[in-house]
């Protein structure tokens with residue numbers, strides 16, 4: 001319970017340099033009156049809110065709180081008591097001040113207090129600004145009564161009162177999460193697809209490499225078999241040639257014809273010439289009788305003898321010539337045979353050389369073939385297995401992540417269902433509805449209303465009183481509506497006090513009275529206020545308020561540019 005005691009205000013909005021001081025708990029009922037814009041709301045609502053929460057009550061920026069004429073020295077000092085301890089909060093702008101004193105001793109702002117404002121709200125006041133606004137101020141000038149709001153707006157007010165608008169924020173956040181998770185899932189699935197494609201590509205590549213090399217080895221081995229066969233053939237040819245040559249060599253003659261034949265041909269020539277000479281002589285003798293030199297007649301005897309001798313000599317030389325020709329023939333046979341054999345040997349030798357060269361070629365082809373096979377067999381394939389293992393691990397990881405995301409999505413969807421208006425909020429609100437209705441009807445009773453007014457879970461009204469069964473809020477008279485509005489205001493105040501456990505000894509009704517249509521309404525309100533222990537401040541400029549009795553009146557007026565108060569008790 002916070003017991004407000006005294007507030008001192010300087011340079012706050014319309015308040016000037018000379019301080020306005022109000023003893024907050026000195027009287028039960030205070031009327032704050034004055035013309036529009038004299039500073040009635042300022043001296044209570046703005047001053048209290050600023051002192052405790054460092055913020056404007058109305059929707060303006062902080063610097064706009066400083067009095068525009070003086071432009072500095074804005075300060076509000078609030079004295080209050082919580083659990084037997086006396087506190088004093090001093091706060092201001094120009095210069096900036098924020099001090100809290102407990103039993104006259106300043107509370108140092110240090111590590112133990114943390115954020116000074118949070119310390120004040122959490123440790124001392126134990127109240128939030130929102131609860132404060134609901135508990136301390138009723139109505140605020142020009143407020144729209146709850147029942148005149150649209151149903152969604154009514155729901156907003158209730159969520160705010162019950163502090164469950166957090167659930168709406170959570171629902172919105174949760175929706176965001178769902179869409180983030182959804183896009184994460186899409187991303188994960190895309191990644192999975194890419195990785196699986198890469199995996200099968202690597203697997204195929206590895207298999208392809210091995211198959212290709214195996215095929216190459218096989219082809220080389222087939223080629224090797226062909227080459228070995230060719231080598232065998234070539235070697236056989238070389239061997240055959242060698243054997244042929246070995247046979248041909250000994251078939252050659254001793255070569256003696258080479259030496260013999262020229263002599264024999266020369267001798268044959270000499271013999272043939274001799275025969276020719278002798279035959280020439282013989283012919284002369286047989287055809288001539290005179291000597292060609294001396295022209296004398298050749299002796300017949302001599303001639304006959306000479307012819308005889310010449311015949312004999314020719315025959316003899318003829319024999320010798322035949323011998324020589326026979327010898328030549330024998331040697332010529334050798335020569336011609338040798339010639340043929342030598343030609344053959346040359347042929348065979350050149351064939352052998354060709355075969356030997358192809359043997360060498362084939363052997364070297366076999367060598368390179370075998371080397372190639374060895375290289376192929378020794379070939380180390382680019383090992384994809386590690387890459388594949390890594391990829392597999394990554395795939396597993398992403399799959400797990402995807403599962404987690406799916407799980408998250410499922411959970412978020414479940415949370416969504418819970419956070420929906422029809423979900424847990426409805427349950428919470430549903431639980432409070434009877435409490436709200438009880439509070440509203442208690443106040444209606446206190447105000448002497450002869451009807452009961454209830455809200456359902458959609459915040460639509462039902463009237464249970466006989467004869468008014470089909471009534472809606474608008475069916476009621478202005479005065480009756482006023483009673484309902486006031487009851488709801490007080491009911492919400494009580495609800496917040498119930499929920500937050502916060503209590504303050506000050507209640508400000510800002511122009512709440514001014515809406516009532518008759519003095520009956522005022523009487524009814526007085527009835528309620530009589531049941532309230534707090535110091536009540538009624539801000540009003542309605543004449544009807546004269547029907548109400550006050551312990552103190554604070555008349556707020558403008559003195560020049562500044563607000564001024566006149567207190568009468």
Ligand SMILES: Nc1ncnc2c1ncn2[C@@H]1O[C@H](COP(=O)(O)OP(=O)(O)OP(=O)(O)O)[C@@H](O)[C@H]1O
Nearest residue numbers: 013014036037038039040041042064066067068141
């Ligand atoms: N920074 C400021 N410096 C000086 N005057 C200001 C400043 N801000 C607002 N005002 C004026 O201060 C006055 C106080 O307003 P406030 O709301 O307290 O009046 P009120 O008496 O409650 O009026 P109403 O009866 O209309 O509700 C207004 O006249 C407003 O124009």
Ligand SMILES: [Mg+2]
Nearest residue numbers: 040041042141
């Ligand atoms: Mg006002």
